Amino acid sequence: MSRTPIYLITLMCALNHSGFGGSRVAISLYALELGVNQFTVGILMALYALSPMLLAVAIGRFADRVGPRLPMLLGTVGVGVALVLPPIFPGVATLYVVAFLLGSTFPLFFVTVHGMTGDIGAPEDRARNYALVSLGFSAAGFVGPFSAGLAIDHIGHLPAFMVLAAFTVAPALLLWLRPGFLPKRAPHVAAKGASALDLWRIPRLRNTFLASGILSAAWDLFQFYLPVYGHQIGLSASAIGAILAVFALATFIIRLGLPRLSRRYREEGIITGAFFVAAFAFALFPFFQHAVALAACAFVLGLGLGCGQPMSMSLIYVLSPRGRAAESSGLRVMVNNVMHLVVPVAFGSLGTAFGYMPVFLSNTAMLVGAGELIRRGLR
Structure with a gap:
């Protein structure tokens, strides 16, 4: 079977997520430029x-029912539209709208991709497919923040949003004009009255949701707080973007080796190990202020966090009832975003009240405790 579909999907993931991921840097730094505090950025x-x-x-249910094209197209166009709003309507109020719109539209693309990737090719291709998609997201994690930082330094905050919006044009045209490469939707077999709680009651599936949520919270804290910390210690936007890009490069490297790693160790064991590596990296951050040293810490953090997410995506697809993979992906995203909602506000408040040191060390403690809890659960 041709490998073209998975490569096109990976390319779309890289482009769309470059715009979406870069928006976090652009919004954070533009908000700080406008004079808001850490709590507001949170x-x-x-x-x-x-x-x-x-x-x-x-x-997820919508994607399972109608197939991948429509939700992916709506998500792509939605991200592009949201990113052009700040240059048209400058100000802090617009940033609230843009952040909400980005969070509302990107999951249409993200959830659908994760639910359908396992349907491409034969079952033995599944691990490779998820590794490729995760590589696309890792590449975006490098390109998006770095592009945002460079654009801010060289052409200004508001034009940077237009640069990020441009990443969504090619995926939107591809989905609109040439959608034939997308896989056919699997038969939707959820019984009438079935709920997401049925998926949550599957023990291994529930454990995977929880592990993914905690790792995602650590990822989100780094993406949110590194720009704040870097701004506070006087780093340029380019330097902040470069540190975030080094983090993304590390996730890319570790994901290149995931197929070999997964042949030697259980998925759950890999995810557990990721907690302790990530905790070690977070503990180092508050003791350094030089960009090179912070980039080294970011690289170690990327190695820890980079392997957990694709392993959880593949495991969720395997453990999901047939025809409910996108719904399971949606439940994973829901759990992750409960953490996304709580972590920035909680740690933004902590940073405003007590400074940056407690932010990094508290997250270290959270990762160590969660890693130990999950390790005991594997016995």
Whole structure:
């Protein structure tokens, strides 16, 4: 079977997520430029998570029912439209709207991709497919923040949003004009009255949701707080973007080796190990202020967090009832975004009140405790 579909989907993931991921840097730094405090930046980042927390399961059911093209197209166009709003309507109020719109539309693309990737090719291709998609997201994690930082430094905050919006044009045209490469939707077999709680009651599936949520919270805190910390210690937007790009490069590297790693260790064991590596990296951050040292810490963090998410995506597809993979992906996104909603507000408040040191060390403690809890659960 041709490998073209999975490569096109990976390319779309890289482009769309470059715009979406770069928006976090652009919104954070533009808000700080306008004079807001850390708590307000935390609120803006939390708005990314509000809609996915409430709607991700419904989005998954919608994708299972209608197929991948429509939700992916709506999500792509929605991200592009949201990103052009700040240059048209500058100000803090617009950033609240933009953060909410980005959080509402990107999951239409994100949830659908995760639910359908396992349907491409033969069952033995599944691990490779999820590895490729995760590589696309990792590449975007490098390109998006780095592009945002460079654009802010060289052409200004507001034009940077237009640069990020441009990433969504090619995926939107591809989905609109040439959607034939997308897989056919699997038969939807959920019984009438079936609920997401049925999926939550599957023990291994529930454990995977929880592990994914905690890792995602750590990822989100880094993406949110590194720009705040970097701004506070006087780093340029380019330097902040470069540190975030190094983090993304590490996730890309570790994901290249995931197929070999998964042949030697259980998925759950890999995810557990990721907690302890990530905790170690977070503990290092508050002791450094030089960009190179912070980039080294970010690289270690990327190695820890980069392997957990694709392993959880593949495991969720395997454990999901047939025809409910996108719904399971939606439930995963919902759990992740509960954490996305809580973490920026909680740690933004902590940083405003007590400074940056407690933010990093508290997250370290959370990761160590959660990793130990999950490790004991595997016995």
